[in-house]
Amino acid sequence: MxxxxxxxxxxxxxxxxxxxxxxxxxxxxxxxxxxxxxxxxxxxxxxxxxxxxxxxxxxxxxxxxxxxxxxxxxxxxxxxxxxxxxxxxxxxxxxxxxxxxxxxxxxxxxxxxxxxxSDESAAALCVMGLTAVEVLERLCPLSPAQSCLVIGAAGGFGVYAVQLAASRGARVTAVASAANESWVRAQGAQEFRAYETAPALQPGDAYDLIIDTPAHLSFRAAAPSLSRSGMYVSSNPTSDLAGLARSSISSRRAGFLMMLKTSPSRLTRLADLAENGTLRxxxxxxxxxxxxxxxxxxxxxxxxxxxxxxxx
CATH class of the missing domain: 3.90.180.10 (Medium-chain alcohol dehydrogenases, catalytic domain)
Structure with missing residues (x-):
């Protein structure tokens, strides 16, 4: 038993x-x-x-x-x-x-x-770290000249997205609670917006990737803040199905964060990134x-x- x-x-x-x-x-x-x-x-x-x-x-x-x-x-x-x-x-x-x-x-x-x-580190990295790798190495690989907005940057997925985007040389803007600003900046974010006092999206934004971990936005709302070929990624695959359809006829794209299963090769990639310090x-x-x-x-x-x- x-x-x-x-x-x-x-x-x-x-x-x-x-x-x-x-x-x-x-x-x-x-x-x-x-x-x-x-x-x-x-x-x-x-x-x-x-x-x-x-x-x-x-x-x-x-x-x-x-x-x-x-x-x-x-x-x-x-x-x-x-x-x-x-x-x-x-x-x-x-x-x-x-x-x-x-x-x-x-x-x-x-x-x-x-x-x-450690066992704790391995368990903490597994699902959210895998998802960050899928987004930033497969869905939308970023280059040093590009920019990324991570909404919910102090949460389980957001923090790994910040770390991995920063490791690729991208400029990362993080949205999180004001109390977490110093911690989120320590993960690699160069700019910070406190959700209590500032909107996540602001006039003049032109991100190559917007990651919406709370799924509070939509592709339609995010599109004006994307670069011409930018991508909006939401954590909820059912909340914005219209946006996914709309993105199919746009130069801007939409994607979702949902890892249904994994594989030894994906886990090996995650372990390698953890061992070399890219993901912590x-x-x-x-x-x-x-x-x-x-x-x-x-x-x-x-x-x-x-x-x-x-x-x-």
């Missing part, structure tokens, strides 16, 4: 339950989870969202939250060996949830953790699994700095 976290959407709370340790299927690795991240989807599930996915998760047991983690492999596969420290990302829409002592995860979704990274784990707080509700509430608090983690 193992300890696991069960969230109750009816009461928007969680509790610890004892459930059987999962048995890995062919192609899966049994991982003893040491640290797991909390993400927007987890908070929304606790609040009653993602009903179709929750119905599917319930067929596997009461664990409904968690999809990025660090831990220890307890079985071997083709590349992973029992006893190795591993990091991974359970496929977000159909994979096992990992807010539990053990999870059986596809081997294709995990990687051995480099010795230079940003951890706001770490809670024991028995304090999960405090962790969920902390995630939902504006003004945090980086990731919120659960120590399993």
């Amino acid at each position: 193992m300890r696991a976290l069960a969230v109750d959407p009816a009461t928007q709370s969680s509790r610890i339950v004892d459930v059987p340790v999962p048995k890995p299927k062919p192609g899966q690795i049994l991982v003893e989870v040491t640290v797991a991240g909390i993400n927007e989807m987890d908070v929304e599930v606790r609040a009653g969202g993602w009903a179709a996915q929750v119905k599917r998760f319930r067929r596997d047991g009461p664990v409904l939250s968690g999809f990025e983690f660090a831990g220890i492999a307890r079985t071997s596969g083709k590349c992973i060996r029992a006893g190795q420290r591993v990091m991974g990302y359970s496929p977000v829409l159909n994979g096992p949830r990992v807010h539990a002592q053990f999870a059986a995860v596809p081997e294709s979704s995990i990687l051995a953790i480099p010795d230079s990274l 784990a940003a951890i706001d707080s770490v809670f024991d699994i028995s304090e999960a509700d405090k962790a969920f509430d902390r995630f939902a608090t504006r003004g945090k700095q980086g990731r919120v983690l659960l120590r399993i």
